[in-house]
Amino acid sequence: MILGWLMVTSASTGIAEYYTGNAAYFSIRHGVYLVLGVAVMYLFSQIPLEAWAKVDVVFLLASVVGLVLVFVPGIGHEVNGSQRWLNFGIIKVQASELAKLAAVFYVSGYLVRRREEVQSQWSGFIKPLAILAGIVLLLLLEPDFGAVVVLMGAVLIQLFLGGVKAGQFFLLLIATLALSVVVLTSESYRVERLMAYLDPWAPEHVYGTGYQLTQSLIAFGRGDWFGVGLGESVQKLFYLPEAHTDFVFAIWAEETGLIGGAFAVMALVTVIGLIWQVGWKAQQVGNMYGAYIAIGIASLLGLQAVINIGVNTGLLPTKGLTLPFYSYGGSSLLICCVMIGVVMRIAYESAQMTVGGDDEQSE
Template sequence: MTTAKALPLMTDRLGRHYQPIWQPDLLLVCSSVALLLLGLVMIASAGIDVSEQLFGVPYHFALRQAIYMLLGFAVASFITVMPVVYWQKLSALLLVAAFVLLVLVLIPGIGQEIKGSRRWIDLGPFGFQPSEFAKIGMILYVSAYLVRRRDEVTSTWSGFLKPVLILAFAVLLLLMEPDFGSVVVILGTILGMLFLGGVKPGQFFLAMAAALVAVGVMAFSEKYRVQRLLAFRDPWADENVYGSGYQLTQSLIAFGRGEWFGVGLGNSMQKLFYLPEAHNDFIVAIIAEELGLVGIFILLALYVVMIHRIFKVGRLAEMKANLFGAFACYGIGILFSAQAFINVGVNTGLLPTKGLTLPLVSAGGTSLIVSMGLIALVNRIYGETLRMEGKK
């Protein structure tokens, strides 16, 4: 069984020994920074022509991503120095704030409607997406709940149903936007956390079955979702190739052009107004075209390292009885895994088309800042776990 190593003693200028406040997980930090830099480079490449046409400058999307990265580093720095216990105490308040924001975004004049969905709050030069904040609120609240009501969760139906009802309320608000992608991700994340938190298998599988039925009903409740599902089955059909299946076919063309080593950075043809959202939801296709299958392997390897370290930190925290930190890490790991899997699956045609960003890589302000903040929280949990080990 792997155990955490105690923090090594440091020596100051006067020769006195002391223990550092925290120590980062270097593999987690390095893989996360590598994904950030890869994303910035690929956004600059994928968005250069669209940026030139829309804004008159070639690197608008890259500059905006860089600004969001700076804001993300500021948020991450704040989270890094804030003890995890405060997040546990503030978890209920953060959840309430998330619900308030999810309601506000539905109000005309406050929420900004884009392409038929009301998912953003306009903050002048920036847009804020409440659903991203809701992911934090749900993860932190459920983590605190699993610690506070652990016996009730593992032994009674009421302990299991309380967080499920809160989850249902969050799902309802997200469907009113609508944001089907966030619904699927949050459902999977919270149910996964409850399973790891010790709910009975029967309760978990019943909830999973209910969630799958609900997702199926939601998928067929709107005409545009049905069209996407039909296009997913045969995107090359005459009625789909220039309609609901257009993005998928253009993405698959990008994968085919990339072959093993790609056509070279900056040489993509699909980004020249063929593939919509090339710098955002379909950036994986541009990576495949310009960097080839080797580039995709590198991208996936970085995610494997990052997510493995997140779950590893969660396991170490659980072994040292830091249960809130453990459940928070598990939730964050599931969240990143689900989003990366869905985004890559959509780009490769394994899943129906659904707008969902690739964490740390796709263009997107709120998603990027939230993702960087969550990585910082995992690092803080890791440092505190090592200090707990060092005191024994």
């Protein structure tokens, strides 16, 4: 999170100076969210998993209400043509962030409550997907295709590890891929983005739909091995749009080079790996609810990181997804902190179960 604050501070100076007259504007706001995030992390680490198990359905319903409210004038807030934010005055919350976490909690609870049905009957497999289909539809209406990919990817991983039959899983995987192709080709701007991704340097794309990608690739090229120096980026000076949000990694790579970029990626990989380890240990001691939640959270963070870095490096078509813990964005950072707080609680309860089991064996 400190590294992310450094990234945002460096990447946002130009745009902050231009729009607010204060080069540190976004840095200060991000710093406030960071402090709030630590407090939120501690708060959620104190909530027992049993409490979440009682309200996971309510949490899911609340997230659906949030996704509906983004379309209500005066409450919903539009940015770059997408109606994704809830405007609470001092902070704008991205409703999809809550929906993704709510889906993870709901599927985790469902897999524990309906374990036999999930593993043996089609109904146990279809029921949660039918409910999540409503969330997916609302996300597509915003539109937020990136959030749909992350949410469905995490749910697929949870269902697979929850014991869904291989045939059912691969059928769902094929259906999800087919739906993705339909969604990608249903809107002209998505088709244009896809064509720009295939050849961003083409004359018709380089100053149009491929502009962000080409400017991002220029940033990586300038970074070379060791970068141009912290704070010395040229691309952040209005060449690369969203430099402090979706493309903060490109600016970091420009300023710190391959070495700095690799360090940032390894830090994220380490965190996600530790979350998987917490899930594995929870499964070993029989804390299946905690195990499924940890797996879902690791999948959410991992998929979002892969998509963001893939977009920044030109490996994936351009999508508006932040990089967890690094990109500027109050609601994104706070939700990431909530996730880590929950994982800390899972680790604590699993450790308590281990101690309790050892005590029983010694008696």
